[in-house]
Amino acid sequence: MRLTTKGRFAVTAMIDLALRENSGPVALAAISQRQQISLSYLEQLFGKLRRHELVESTRGPGGGYSLGRKSENITVADIIVAVDEPIDATGCGGKENCMGEDTGRCITHELWTSLNAKMIEYLDSVSLRKLVEDQLAKGVTIEEAPIKRAISSTPVVKPIRITAPNSVFALGNAFNK
Numbered sequence: 001m002r003l004t005t006k007g008r009f010a011v012t013a014m015i016d017l018a019l020r021e022n023s024g025p026v027a028l029a030a031i032s033q034r035q036q037i038s039l040s041y042l043e044q045l046f047g048k049l050r051r052h053e054l055v056e057s058t059r060g061p062g063g064g065y066s067l068g069r070k071s072e073n074i075t076v077a078d079i080i081v082a083v084d085e086p087i088d089a090t091g092c093g094g095k096e097n098c099m100g101e102d103t104g105r106c107i108t109h110e111l112w113t114s115l116n117a118k119m120i121e122y123l124d125s126v127s128l129r130k131l132v133e134d135q136l137a138k139g140v141t142i143e144e145a146p147i148k149r150a151i152s153s154t155p156v157v158k159p160i161r162i163t164a165p166n167s168v169f170a171l172g173n174a175f176n177k
Contacts, residue, residue, distance in 0.1 A: 007085035009037050010045045011131075014079050017055065018071045018132045019142050025057075025064030045083055052082035071132060077123035087120055 016031045028046060032039040046065055049055045053068045067074065080087060 003080070004085060006045065006083050007080045009035075009041065010049065010079050010083040010085070011076055013037065013042055013045065014049070014054070014074070014128055015131050015135060017065060018067060018074075018128050019135060019140070021067050021071065023142075025062065025066050027064040030064075048083045049079070052078070054078060054082055067128075070129075072127050072129040074128040075124050076126045076128070076131070077120055079128070080123060087116060087123065 012035050013031050016035055017026050020026050028042045029039055031037070032042050046055060046057075050057055050065075050068070054074055055065045056068045057063070057065055077087070
């Protein structure tokens with residue numbers, strides 16, 4: 001079994017999101033910057049995570065993503081399966097045709113099937129909350145959310161400078177000079 005960047009990036013982004021779950025919605029651009037993951041790639045991954053209800057999106061100013069469930073109820077297996085990452089070490093993808101359509105299973109099929117079960121069991125036993133706690137125990141610091149500035153109730157008045165003629169007569173006089 002080979003875990004691709006899709007699964008690794010999805011887990012990394014979910015840990016980043018869970019670390020900041022108490023600060024309100026987290027923008028994908030911020031995760032992208034902190035974790036050095038392409039923003040467009042994160043958008044694809046979070047679309048899949050949202051469809052599996054692992055994250056929720058909030059639109060508008062101050063919007064972003066937040067966890068769809070409590071972090072203790074999200075497992076690494078949930079995240080990997082949500083982004084269509086196959087957890088399969090068999091050569092046949094579990095179809096039992098390792099040696100071709102008509103020849104059947106290879107002699108190591110049961111070994112790889114057993115490994116699949118152990119991997120899924122392990123990934124299903126690791127919660128997102130546990131991964132967050134591990135990061136906090138390592139001393140990872142979470143920066144404060146940027147200060148959100150309110151829109152001023154008094155408009156900013158700037159003087160208007162007129163650089164163009166304000167009438168037909170002034171326009172004619174501008175050409176006569």
